[in-house]
Amino acid sequence: MIKYPNFKFDITHTDPKSGARLGRLQTPHGTIETPNYIFCGTKAAIKGLSPDQVREAKTDIILANTYHLMLQPGADLIERMGGLHKFMGWDGPMLTDSGGFQVFSLGEGTMANEIKGKNLGKYENKSLMGITEEGCVFKSYVDGSKIKLTPESATSIQQQLGADLFMQFDECTPYHVDKDYTARSMEMSMRWGDRCLAEFERRHNGTQAMYGIIQGGVHADLRKISAEYTASRDFFGTAVGGCLGGTDEEMETVVAASLPYADPSRPVHFLGIGQLKDVFRFVRFGVDTFDCVIPTRLARHGTAFMQGVKGETINIKNARFRHDDTPLDDRNTGVPASCNYSKAYIHHLFKAGEILGMQILAQHNIATINRLMREVRAAIKSGTLDELQREWLPE
């Protein structure tokens, strides 16, 4: 049996009304309160922000992507540099994914649509060169070389990277495939999960903890099998992955079919999902952590998360902000991006093509989500999640 002596997850409160829970997730690099949000530092950097600025936005935990880092600069180099924490200057809790999602998605953002069921036609993955029981082979986007990723290598690479939390290697099944394919893929991911655990155990020194991933596409019976599998193995946490359906309702059905069969004492991470509405929706199912690239991706397009506006965001490039001398959002107390610049100035920076504009929005978006998560935790405690949701997301 694998032990995680330096990790702990305590559920401190469950709100009978919403079903949401509060927890404390302890890692060797610190303890975070849950529900919480994990910000994407894909290539060992939160896009446009220094680690100081990420902290200034009151961030508790970040993640990096194995797929990108194994190609550039390579796991050997990061290990030699003392691991990811030291390499990128982040001393708080950190997670890495297994690389599986990117391998099976490859094309920019295509798989994100797959997951949300938006690609109904044939899905063609041009860099993926083959999937077998052993693992998969793909073409590096950096230099075109042929690279093999297996449950064993995905595990040992993540051990080299050294993040606190990490993911088993799995096949992220697309939306358009039939149930048979999804079932066979899920079963292989389960076997891959066992191989990840075996490899993990070989070099396990107590500094890292692994999550199993629930697959099974949009099929409730498969999700149940996969969830029960994760619960039966020595994973520290449970992640919900793979194709989640085409609508908010389908996504909800998938989660509802998965989590009741997961180990309720383990932390639950929802992979790649993290709009504001998703947070409110899925904490009610017991999701403890979220991650998504949108806080920094939206920032690059001039979009700022904003409490209480329709659609969750404003676009600072809109002409109505040209003369707006108010700060972005001074509810984000102490966050320079949200408090120190006028909307007119940030509007100008985007018009002028100054990258400082996206840097400001990146910090603001992260700070806003961190404030959301703090308020969500307080509302779970006081049983006022519905009220909070109405404040953040007006109909």
Added chain:
Amino acid sequence: MIKYPNFKFDITHTDPKSGARLGRLQTPHGTIETPNYIFCGTKAAIKGLSPDQVREAKTDIILANTYHLMLQPGADLIERMGGLHKFMGWDGPMLTDSGGFQVFSLGEGTMANEIKGKNLGKYENKSLMGITEEGCVFKSYVDGSKIKLTPESATSIQQQLGADLFMQFDECTPYHVDKDYTARSMEMSMRWGDRCLAEFERRHNGTQAMYGIIQGGVHADLRKISAEYTASRDFFGTAVGGCLGGTDEEMETVVAASLPYADPSRPVHFLGIGQLKDVFRFVRFGVDTFDCVIPTRLARHGTAFMQGVKGETINIKNARFRHDDTPLDDRNTGVPASCNYSKAYIHHLFKAGEILGMQILAQHNIATINRLMREVRAAIKSGTLDELQREWLPE
């Protein structure tokens, strides 16, 4: 006579050996020690850095460009937003140029070559539509509209922007023109200088101070006339502008022909010149402030200023930095960019296309130049400028 009650320039020491001088330049937004370096926030932003990060690099003074700001977002808007200091969140001393340099240069960087005499062929300025005694007409790079800039409008726009220090409007004469053209242009710039002063006086409220600009191309007799002109008028400071020749030696000849005829009690600014070697070379002629876009421009290309290396810089993209776990330069005490990241990490950021790489180098380059200026001031005081130069710029 124009008075500058809130401004003062005191020469506190002159080094008999090097000829360099130390001064204190007082403005309504603070006092700076000279020699000093003014960093370019062309479009009301230091490229890639927040005002906090600029301060963290120990910056004393910055500048913004009238030409860019009059086109986007417009001087009216900046005035309505409370002026440039408030608009961009910089509460220290600030300078604006008159827009003349950009109008007469237009194409990206072309004029910079002209100034340094690198364009020996015909110089074609496609956006400049005409120069007359009244002023000039050019095409906006933002929307193609026809825009007139005159000594009066360049002055009143700078009054709207509200920087502490500002420049008269002048024609920045190119290198390839003959002496007759240069002489006629210089004479017109002198008449324009008088019109700038007249316009300045109309709304002068004590919060701003104007510099006259010495023109005259590479011709010593013209430089003398132009320098004597600036000294004879109520400018607060003196700037050296225009074509400075093709080599370091020609540039030195131009400065040597100009400054002896300028008012020795006024601060001297050297427009657009600011490699490390230029600082060492021209403080000896009595230059008090420098400005140049290179600290942030070089950063965008992976180039970092570095004390004691040949050619002043290293390029972090060079393969030799791939495994280098030392910080960029911990002599820049307290500057995160210089102290907190390994060269290997910054190398990786450039390889991976992460903009954090250039943000780090931008802060490092600014911090390095600020340290250089502090050390130059100390060396002027102790009469050890030659020794310091050898430390920074090995043969």
